[in-house]
Amino acid sequence: MSKLRVAVLGAKGRIGSEAVRAVEAAEDMELVAALGRGDKLDTLVESGAQVVVELTTPDSVMENLEFAVGHGMHAVVGTTGWTEDRLAQLNSWLAASPRTGVLIAPNFSIGAVLTMKFAEVAAPYFESVEVIELHHPKKVDAPSGTASRTAQLIAAARAKAGSAPAPDATRTALDGARGADVDGVPVHSVRLRGLLAHQEVLLGAEGETLTIRHDSLHHSSFMPGILLGARKVVSAPGLTFGLEHFLDLNG
Ligand SMILES: NC(=O)C1=CN([C@@H]2O[C@H](COP(=O)(O)OP(=O)(O)OC[C@H]3O[C@@H](n4cnc5c(N)ncnc54)[C@H](OP(=O)(O)O)[C@@H]3O)[C@@H](O)[C@H]2O)C=CC1
């Protein structure tokens, strides 16, 4: 069987360099291009890439995806910064290239995907819920894409269940003291030397609390998800948001 031809964008970055090694080590894949900032996107076409793994920055991701989708290449995207406007733009490019698939995964690690799932399930059963994400100090965006997605899933689950807003008597606060408000869920961001990528979801009810915590201790935690995404996205046209759609979490 022929190998899947994979290119990595952001190949010199923290996660991109790990992804280059993971693709090279995968027996069913061939790394056909590894591009950094300033490298020509035409190389993707010349290399015959079938799947582009996009691990750059929120400033670069849209231009890269416009090129990839416009040339009929599938994409697996870990880069953060997704807004409704950006998703609408991406969907319009995909509509013009209906056989192309794009996976956007706020987090490729199985533990983080399960954290989001568990938080979504637990959220309607508790009065209070807040998210704390903790990352290395070189991270350029806050809150993390994972924390934003977690808060959105929590808010949607609570809205569906008819949950009341979480109690909070705060009347005066320094800017930022109560975190960022993501769909009504407070999200707090910590940047600390020594950390990589961590998240806690704190849930509280009368007389009890539940804490769901996940720790990515090495970039290797993201690699199985990236490789799975590359294998699956070639037969999933359109936009898939979240790695959970490529996993059987109910089985
Ligand atoms: N979904 C997930 O599971 C994960 C997602 N991420 C996300 O991935 C992204 C990258 O993170 P991280 O590796 O830590 O960041 P880095 O800054 O280490 O890496 C990004 C790399 O992309 C390069 N780059 C920027 N623009 C382009 C471009 N147009 N073409 C090719 N390369 C480009 C940068 O070059 P230069 O240094 O010159 O700017 C840099 O080498 C972030 O958005 C992060 O949040 C990270 C880990 C896991």
Ligand SMILES: O=C(O)C1=N[C@H](C(=O)O)C[C@H](O)C1
């Ligand atoms: O920048 C990072 O490191 C990470 N970014 C992603 C995010 O913003 O959620 C995924 C993971 O947290 C690591």
